[in-house]
Amino acid sequence: MKILLAEDTRDMNRAISTILTLEKYDVESVFDGAEALERLKKDSFDGIILDIMMPKMDGLQVLKAIRSSGILTPVLLLTAKAEIDDRVTGLDAGADDYLTKPFAMKELLARVRSMTRRHTEYSGRELKYGDIVLNAANFELAGINSVRLSIKEFELMQTLMLNAERPLDTRYILEHVWANEPEARPDTVWLYISYLKGKLRSVDSRLSIEGERGGSFRLIKA
Amino acid sequence: MPELSGTQNYTVEFNDFTMTGNSDSENDSSTIYGPHLAEMRRILREVVDEITSVRAALKDEFGQDPVDHCLARIKSDESMREKLRRKGLAETADNALFEIKDAIGVRIVCSFLNDVYTIRDRIEALSDIVVTEEKDYIRHSKSNGYRSDHLIVRVRGKYFVEMQLRTISMDTWAALEHQMRYKKKRTDNDTLIRAELKRCADELASTDVSMQTIRDMIMMDL
Numbered sequence: 400m401k402i403l404l405a406e407d408t409r410d411m412n413r414a415i416s417t418i419l420t421l422e423k424y425d426v427e428s429v430f431d432g433a434e435a436l437e438r439l440k441k442d443s444f445d446g447i448i449l450d451i452m453m454p455k456m457d458g459l460q461v462l463k464a465i466r467s468s469g470i471l472t473p474v475l476l477l478t479a480k481a482e483i484d485d486r487v488t489g490l491d492a493g494a495d496d497y498l499t500k501p502f503a504m505k506e507l508l509a510r511v512r513s514m515t516r517r518h519t520e521y522s523g524r525e526l527k528y529g530d531i532v533l534n535a536a537n538f539e540l541a542g543i544n545s546v547r548l549s550i551k552e553f554e555l556m557q558t559l560m561l562n563a564e565r566p567l568d569t570r571y572i573l574e575h576v577w578a579n580e581p582e583a584r585p586d587t588v589w590l591y592i593s594y595l596k597g598k599l600r601s602v603d604s605r606l607s608i609e610g611e612r613g614g615s616f617r618l619i620k621a
Numbered sequence: 622m623p624e625l626s627g628t629q630n631y632t633v634e635f636n637d638f639t640m641t642g643n644s645d646s647e648n649d650s651s652t653i654y655g656p657h658l659a660e661m662r663r664i665l666r667e668v669v670d671e672i673t674s675v676r677a678a679l680k681d682e683f684g685q686d687p688v689d690h691c692l693a694r695i696k697s698d699e700s701m702r703e704k705l706r707r708k709g710l711a712e713t714a715d716n717a718l719f720e721i722k723d724a725i726g727v728r729i730v731c732s733f734l735n736d737v738y739t740i741r742d743r744i745e746a747l748s749d750i751v752v753t754e755e756k757d758y759i760r761h762s763k764s765n766g767y768r769s770d771h772l773i774v775r776v777r778g779k780y781f782v783e784m785q786l787r788t789i790s791m792d793t794w795a796a797l798e799h800q801m802r803y804k805k806k807r808t809d810n811d812t813l814i815r816a817e818l819k820r821c822a823d824e825l826a827s828t829d830v831s832m833q834t835i836r837d838m839i840m841m842d843l
Contacts, residue, residue: 539823544762546827547820590838597830603760 400515401443404428405435405458406450406477415448418504419511432456439465443472443562443571446515449494450477451485459489466493469528471561473514477502528560529606529620531599542602551576552598555591559608559618566615585613592616652698653705654724655714661695664780665725669693671750672729675743687736689789692728696721722754722773723783730792734759734833737770737786744772744784751775759787759826765815766822767795790825794818 402424406412412428419426427444429435433455439447447465449458456464462474476489476497486497495514498507526533532541538553539545548556554576558567569585576591577583589612596608610616652658672691680686696704701717701724710716718724731737737759745752754773762768769787776782787795798818801811 537820544760544826545823546830547824548827549831590834593834593838594831597834598827601760601826601830 400445401425401427402446402448402511402515403435403438403444404448405430405432405453405461406448407431407453408450411450414504415507418508422508424511432458432461435461436464439470439472440468441565443565443567445472446511447472447474448477448511449474451482451489452479459485459492462489462492462494469563475510475514526557526560528563528618529604531560531602531604531606533557533560540598540602542599542604544602546598546602548598551591552594555588556595559595559616563618564620566610566617568615569613572616588616589613653701653712653714653717654695654698657714657718658695661718661725661780664776664782665693665695665727668725668727668750668774668776668782671747672727672744675740675747679739679743687731687733687739689730689732691730694726696724696726718780722781725780725782726785727782728785728787728792731786731788733836734788734829737788741770741772741786744774749776750782751778753781759791762822762826765798766819767798768822768826769795788829790829794822794825797821 400423402419404412404415404419404426406415406428407430409430412430416426416428427438427442429438430453432453435447435449435453436456439461449461451458453461458476462476465472465474473495474493476486476494478486478489478497478499480499486499489497496510498510524535526535530542533539533553533556534541535553535557538548538550540548540553540556555572558572558576569588572588573583573585577587592608592610599606599608605621606618607621608616608618654661669691672688676686676688701721702712704721705712705716708721710720729737729740731740741755744750752772752774754771756771759768759770768791769785772784772786774782774784801814801818
């Protein structure tokens with residue numbers, strides 16, 4: 400599980416980072432909002448912890464920017480006790496949860512677990528990107544035409560759409576779409592990418608997936 | 622071309638090529654086609670021969686005949702008159718031959734998706750056949766899920782022939798859809814049947830793409 404932690408107070412950043420690492424999370428820390436946004440545009444995470452008060456760009460601005468670019472990664476906001484308006488604005492802007500400082504590390508861990516668990520609930524929705532709608536209720540991929548996807552094709556398409564325009568490497572895809580399936584290999588990813596490329600063409604979509612066998616893949620508007 | 626599976630039509634089979642026609646119109650000119658009928662039969666035979674040589678050439682090139690089977694027919698007198706009436710056209714030979722473009726019909730059924738387009742390209746390249754219209758219902762399927770590539774071609778600058786190109790699974794689907802369409806009783810199940818047929822069409826289309834992808838992968842490893 401990859402977590403992006405954006406917190407400008409050095410001690411707080413180090414403390415959270417240490418405890419999450421102990422819990423086997425793969426943590427990347429940044430110290431201001433602009434850096435957080437930069438990282439989020441380039442890479443994909445399973446959860447984001449965003450402090451509201453940060454230099455350069457505050458947490459709310461980062462949140463609004465990522466949601467408007469279609470990044471649906473779960474966000475946990477860290478707020479100060481007095482910032483009630485911020486919490487409301489934050490939740491309205493697409494945060495999944497918030498935690499008021501000061502907090503117990505135990506609670507932070509519970510909220511991170513809850514937030515990353517909730518990620519799978521995106522499977523209850525309809526995802527849209529470009530000219531494509533992916534329906535989680537019936538695994539339908541619809542453009543001008545529609546086709547029905549298999550479970551793995553659906554999960555891969557969902558992952559690509561949630562990370563549209565950002566490259567995902569083969570290892571990341573294996574860990575997320577084929578978690579707990581040791582028989583899956585890089586060529587499995589390549590075959591399923593090839594299926595989806597064909598299926599995007601068959602619904603006459605203008606989206607395409609770029610990338611080479613074994614490398615990184617990116618869903619793009621052609 | 623629904624009357625291809627009609628029961629009153631006689632059928633002549635040679636190799637895997639099936640030609641059907643109305644037995645009572647074999648030697649007379651009492652049909653709507655009048656004196657054109659003999660010429661239409663010659664055209665039909667000619668087109669069939671052309672397709673047979675396209676198949677032979679492809680088999681030489683790739684070691685495999687891309688076509689599973691072919692059907693050819695002249696639209697029965699009865700269905701032609703019915704179609705003219707439905708379109709509000711007078712029941713004349715001219716209308717039957719030049720307003721309605723499927724008096725002569727050929728259906729080419731391929732094993733794999735790309736074969737459909739290979740055959741299409743070879744037909745387009747033939748010197749004595751001019752493609753005047755193409756409707757690609759594979760890329761832009763009809764709302765009920767129907768998929769096929771339809772070509773209207775003109776032979777010797779005069780007669781029109783409708784060619785339907787599709788895969789085996791599209792063909793199987795069309796046969797079932799045809800049965801539903803001509804089912805005598807309307808029941809409460811009709812809506813369910815239509816929705817399920819649409820779902821099957823989308824699943825089959827998806828599987829056609831997957832099979833083509835696997836086939837490409839096999840070819841690459843050879």
